[in-house]
Amino acid sequence: MRFSNPMILPEAKRSHGYTRLGMAFAVLLVVFGMLLAVTKFLDLSDLMEGSMDEGVVKAVQEGISAYARNPKRSSRSAPPYPDVLDEADVGDSTPDNLFFFYVLPKGVAVEGWSKTGKKEYRSPSGGTYVYDSLSGSFALQAASRDAPKYDVARIQRP
Secondary structure (H helix, E strand, C coil), X not given: CCCCCCCCCCHHHCCCCCCHHHHHHXXXXXXXXXXXXXXXXXXXXXXXXXXXXXXXXXXXXXXXHHHHHCHHHCCCCCCCCCCCCCCCCCEECECCXXXXXXXXXXXXXXXXXXXXXXXXXXXXXXXXXXEECCCCEEEECCCCCCCCCCCCCCCCCC
């Protein structure tokens, strides 16, 4: 039996599977998609770490502001801001070594935060934050080498 069109093959000779080239192309697409997903995930991890730092810093700043607005502390002889933010030991933040408990109701034990001095703290992203009891500011130290990419505003005296 002869066919007039050489492009049309009888049913028995047609291929019903994928070619090697087609499979290689599909694998390359999957690998490319996975690479994109991994890079996006890594970018989001850095962003989440910075956001966590910023969240803790904003909470502390709000706590300092609330401390200053407290009517029980409104006497003119009392300083408007606490001398220190906590009595925690120098070192890492743990449930037994809570940070910021003078300005936050329960204090904070966030993994990655550490206390490097009486009024100095290091965030998980490497930024060094310093508390100034005279102005009530809790801000990123200007000379911090590994400072986070975001800018933290200073608390204004009420």
